[in-house]
Amino acid sequence: MNDLPTLTELKVLAAIATHRSFRKAADELELAPSTLSHMMSGLEARLGTRLLNRTTRSVSPTQAGERLVERLRPILQDLYGALAEVDASRDHPRGTLRITASETVSLLLLRTVIPVFLSRFPEMAVDLVAEPAFVDIVAEGFDAGFRLGEEVPRDMVGVRFGGASRMLAVSSPSYLEGRDLPRTPDDLSAHHCIRTRTPNGRSCKWEFERHGQVVVIDVPGALILNRAELMTEAAIRGLGIAFVPELVARHHLEAGVLTSLLEDWCPPYPGVFLYYPGHRHVPAGLRAFIDVLKAYPEGSVSVGAPRPLSA
Incomplete structure (x- = not known):
C-alpha cells in the first residue's frame, strides 16, 4: 500500500470509535467535526473500505473499522509511551x-x-x-x-x-436544640434528614455499621440535594441532618458550626x-x-x- 494513513488520521479514527461521536472526538482533538468527517471520508476512499457507519444521529465503526481500531490502540499507546519517555528526559x-x-x-x-x-x-x-x-x-x-x-x-x-475517610451524620447545634439526639440509626426516623439521589434518580439510603451490624436506612426528609457541599451547607443552616463525607464536613466540625452524630456507627473506609x-x-x-x-x-x-x- 503506497498511500498509508497518516498518524493524525489514525488518531481521529480511534477517537471517533471511542466516543461514537464526531463532536466529542472533535472536542478531544481540538478540530472541527466537519474536518474529522472529511478526513475519514478520504481515508475510506484510499483504503477502499468503509470504516464508519454514519447516520444523522450517531456514528459507529464497521466490522472492518472495529478490527482496525483494536489493532491501533496498543500501537498508539506504545507511541505515546515512547514520546512520553522523550519528554521525561527534559528537566x-x-x-x-x-x-x-x-x-x-x-x-x-x-x-x-x-x-x-x-x-x-x-x-x-x-x-x-x-x-x-x-x-x-x-x-x-x-x-x-x-x-x-x-x-x-x-x-x-x-x-x-x-x-x-468515612461518611458522617452531621447537623448544626441550632437544629438539635429541643430535640432528642439520635442514639441509633433508627432514631433518624424522628428527624428531618437532608437526602440525596443516585445519578439514575433513586433515593440514596444511609448505611451504618457497628461491631459487624449493618443498618441501612431510607431516611425521611423534605429537602433533596445532589452535592455533598450543598448538603453540608443545608445542615449548617439548620435544615436537618446530612450524611456526607468527613473530608467535606471536617472544617465545619472543627469550627463548631456542625456537630457529628452517631460516630460509633460510622466506620472508616x-x-x-x-x-x-x-x-x-x-x-x-x-x-x-x-x-x-x-x-x-x-x-x-x-x-x-x-x-x-x-x-
Whole structure:
C-alpha cells in the first residue's frame, strides 16, 4: 500500500470509535467535526473500505473499522509511551495532564494539589473533568482518575490521597436544640434528614455499621440535594441532618458550626486514591503530579479549609 494513513488520521479514527461521536472526538482533538468527517471520508476512499457507519444521529465503526481500531490502540499507546519517555528526559515536564474525579474530589484538588502543581511546573496544564459517575480512563483518554480505594481496578496502580475517610451524620447545634439526639440509626426516623439521589434518580439510603451490624436506612426528609457541599451547607443552616463525607464536613466540625452524630456507627473506609494504568509508561507530568499529591499527609486534607503547601 503506497498511500498509508497518516498518524493524525489514525488518531481521529480511534477517537471517533471511542466516543461514537464526531463532536466529542472533535472536542478531544481540538478540530472541527466537519474536518474529522472529511478526513475519514478520504481515508475510506484510499483504503477502499468503509470504516464508519454514519447516520444523522450517531456514528459507529464497521466490522472492518472495529478490527482496525483494536489493532491501533496498543500501537498508539506504545507511541505515546515512547514520546512520553522523550519528554521525561527534559528537566521540566510539559504538556497537558487529563484527570477525572467526582465533583467533591475535584473541588478538593482545586483547593490543595492543583495550585501547587501548576506553580511548580509552569509548562504543564491540567484538564480536570468532574464526573458524577466513574469512567473508563483508558477508553476516554485520561491519564489518571480518582475513586475510593476499594473501587480501584486490579490492573491499575493506586496512590492514596489524604488518608482514610468515612461518611458522617452531621447537623448544626441550632437544629438539635429541643430535640432528642439520635442514639441509633433508627432514631433518624424522628428527624428531618437532608437526602440525596443516585445519578439514575433513586433515593440514596444511609448505611451504618457497628461491631459487624449493618443498618441501612431510607431516611425521611423534605429537602433533596445532589452535592455533598450543598448538603453540608443545608445542615449548617439548620435544615436537618446530612450524611456526607468527613473530608467535606471536617472544617465545619472543627469550627463548631456542625456537630457529628452517631460516630460509633460510622466506620472508616480506605479513602480516595489516584489511579492510572499499571502497564503504561508513566508520563513525566503525571509523575510530578503524584509527587505533589504525596506531599499531603494523611488527615491534612479538608475541602472546607484549604491549606496549600508552599510552592
